[in-house]
Amino acid sequence: MGRMALHRLVIVGGGFGGLVAARALRRATLDITLIDRRNFHLFQPLLYQVATGGLSPANIAAPLRAILKRQTNARVLLAEARGFDPVNRRVHLADGHLDYDSLVVATGARSNYFGHDTWEHAAPGLKSLEDATEIRRRVFSAFEQAERETDRARARARLTFVVIGAGPTGVELAGALAEISRDTLRNDFRRINPADASILLVDMSERILPSFPPELSEKAAAALRALGVIIRCKTAVQNITPEHVLLKADDHTEQVFAHTTLWAAGVAASPLGKALADATGAHVDRAGRVIVEPNLTLKGHPEIFVIGDLAHCVTGDGKPLPGVATVAMQQGHYVARVLEARINGDAEAKPFVYKDPGSMATIGRKAGIVHIGKWCYSGYFAWLTWLFVHLIKLMEFHNRVLVLFQWAWSYFTFNRSARLITGEAQSGDHAPKELPHH
Ligand SMILES: Cc1cc2nc3c(=O)[nH]c(=O)nc-3n(C[C@H](O)[C@H](O)[C@H](O)COP(=O)(O)OP(=O)(O)OC[C@H]3O[C@@H](n4cnc5c(N)ncnc54)[C@H](O)[C@@H]3O)c2cc1C
Known part of the structure; x- marks a missing residue:
C-alpha cells in the first residue's frame, strides 16, 4: 500500500x-x-525539582525525536x-x-491568574522549563541579594518567600524551599543565615491539599510546619507586586514584604x-x-x-x-x-472510563502522602512510594538512570547541585549597590 x-x-x-x-x-x-x-516531552510532575535546583532541565525532558526514533509510522514536526x-x-x-x-x-x-494577568511578572507560575529556571534564578538570587543587603528590613524581604496555592505543586515547592534554606544553603553564606528565611504557603481553601482526605491534609500540614513553613489557609491574595503581597483573611488585610512570590494557584x-x-x-x-x-x-x-x-x-x-x-x-x-x-472495521469502543490509580504528594525529602482507593498513608514510606512511582513513570520516556543517580546524590549529600543562577536579572531585582562589610 x-x-x-x-x-x-x-x-x-x-x-x-x-x-x-x-x-x-x-x-x-x-x-x-x-x-x-517544543522539541521535547516534559515530565511536569518533577518541574518543582528543577525550580529548586534538585534536578537539571535535561533530567526531566526528553527529545520527541529520540522517543519516536524507531516508530516508523510516526514523524515529528516542530x-x-x-x-x-x-x-x-x-x-x-x-x-x-x-x-x-x-x-x-x-x-x-x-x-491561570484568574483575570489578574499583571501578577504574572511578579509571581511566575510553574508550567514550563523556562518557568522552572526562572523560579530557580529568583530563589537563589534572593539569598545572594540578602547577603549584600545592609538594611535589615530589606534583607528580611529578600528572605521571604510566598507560595500561592496549596495543591500538590504549591506544597512541593514550599517543602523544597524550606529544605533549601534549612539544609542545602547551611554554611554557604557569611552575613545571613539562610535558615532565617520565611516561607509562607497561602490558599483560599479551608485546608492545604483539598483534593486529598482531611487526615492526609493534616499530616502534610504537620510535616510542612516541622520544616518551618507558615501555612495561611482561608486567605485570599488581593495584590502582588515585585516587593510585596497583600493578603486578606476574614476582615483582616496584611501586607507581606516578599521579593519572591510563586504562583501555584491554578x-x-x-x-x-x-x-x-x-x-x-x-x-x-x-x-x-x-x-x-x-x-x-x-x-x-x-x-x-x-x-x-x-x-x-x-x-x-x-x-x-x-x-x-x-x-x-x-x-x-x-x-x-x-x-x-x-x-x-471493528465495533466502536465503549465510552472512556477513568481508572483512578490514586494520588500523592511529597513534602521535602522525608515525608509524603498517598491516597489510593481506601488506602491513606503518610510519612517516609509515602515519600518512597512517591519516588518509586515517579521513577517508573519517568522510565517510560526518559533517561532514568541518570536521574536516579543525581537524586541519590542530592539526597545523601543534602546538596542541590543544580542550583545555578542562569538567565537575565529583571529590573527591580538588582542587588543593593552599597556593599556591606564583613
Ligand atoms: C508543576 C506540575 C506538577 C504536576 N504534578 C503532577 C503529578 O504529580 N501527577 C500527575 O498526574 N499530574 C501532575 N501534573 C499535571 C500533568 O503534568 C498534566 O495533567 C499533564 O501534563 C497533561 O497532559 P497533556 O498531554 O494534556 O498536556 P501537556 O503534558 O501539558 O502537553 C502539552 C503539549 O502541547 C504542546 N503545545 C501546547 N500548545 C501548542 C501549540 N499551539 N502548538 C504545538 N504544540 C503545543 C506543549 O509544548 C506540550 O508538549 C503536574 C503539572 C504541573 C505543571
Whole structure:
C-alpha cells in the first residue's frame, strides 16, 4: 500500500496525552504526525525539582525525536498550531498547514491568574522549563541579594518567600524551599543565615491539599510546619507586586514584604481549545477546556479527539476529570484503541472510563502522602512510594538512570547541585549597590 493511501492522523501536542496516543499506535497502519512547538516531552510532575535546583532541565525532558526514533509510522514536526479548519480537515500552523483524516488535540494547560494577568511578572507560575529556571534564578538570587543587603528590613524581604496555592505543586515547592534554606544553603553564606528565611504557603481553601482526605491534609500540614513553613489557609491574595503581597483573611488585610512570590494557584486550558471550539461549534468551560463526548470526540466531529488537560470530560458522578497526567495517559491509550478499531472495521469502543490509580504528594525529602482507593498513608514510606512511582513513570520516556543517580546524590549529600543562577536579572531585582562589610 502506498503511503498516500494511509489514514493521516495528526496529533497536536507531545505531552502525556499526545505522546501516549502516538506510541500506543506504533503497530497501527497509519500515517502519524506529532506536532509540538517544543522539541521535547516534559515530565511536569518533577518541574518543582528543577525550580529548586534538585534536578537539571535535561533530567526531566526528553527529545520527541529520540522517543519516536524507531516508530516508523510516526514523524515529528516542530511547529506551533494556531487554528483549525474542520471542513477541509486542516490544522493551521504558525508557518503553514497540515491536512488530516483524524485529529487529536492535546495541548494541555497554562497558569491561570484568574483575570489578574499583571501578577504574572511578579509571581511566575510553574508550567514550563523556562518557568522552572526562572523560579530557580529568583530563589537563589534572593539569598545572594540578602547577603549584600545592609538594611535589615530589606534583607528580611529578600528572605521571604510566598507560595500561592496549596495543591500538590504549591506544597512541593514550599517543602523544597524550606529544605533549601534549612539544609542545602547551611554554611554557604557569611552575613545571613539562610535558615532565617520565611516561607509562607497561602490558599483560599479551608485546608492545604483539598483534593486529598482531611487526615492526609493534616499530616502534610504537620510535616510542612516541622520544616518551618507558615501555612495561611482561608486567605485570599488581593495584590502582588515585585516587593510585596497583600493578603486578606476574614476582615483582616496584611501586607507581606516578599521579593519572591510563586504562583501555584491554578491552570487554564491552552488557548488552542477556544480556537478549536470556535471552529467546530464545541463549547468550552470556564477554564477554557473543550467539552467532549463520552468517547472524547467533539459533537458532530467523530474524527476530532480532545484529550488531557485541554478536555472537559465528565464521568459518572457528573464532575469533570482532574488535570493530571494519569488522565491524559489513559485518554491517549483510549484514543489509540478507538482509532485502531475504526481502521480495522471493528465495533466502536465503549465510552472512556477513568481508572483512578490514586494520588500523592511529597513534602521535602522525608515525608509524603498517598491516597489510593481506601488506602491513606503518610510519612517516609509515602515519600518512597512517591519516588518509586515517579521513577517508573519517568522510565517510560526518559533517561532514568541518570536521574536516579543525581537524586541519590542530592539526597545523601543534602546538596542541590543544580542550583545555578542562569538567565537575565529583571529590573527591580538588582542587588543593593552599597556593599556591606564583613
Ligand atoms: C508543576 C506540575 C506538577 C504536576 N504534578 C503532577 C503529578 O504529580 N501527577 C500527575 O498526574 N499530574 C501532575 N501534573 C499535571 C500533568 O503534568 C498534566 O495533567 C499533564 O501534563 C497533561 O497532559 P497533556 O498531554 O494534556 O498536556 P501537556 O503534558 O501539558 O502537553 C502539552 C503539549 O502541547 C504542546 N503545545 C501546547 N500548545 C501548542 C501549540 N499551539 N502548538 C504545538 N504544540 C503545543 C506543549 O509544548 C506540550 O508538549 C503536574 C503539572 C504541573 C505543571
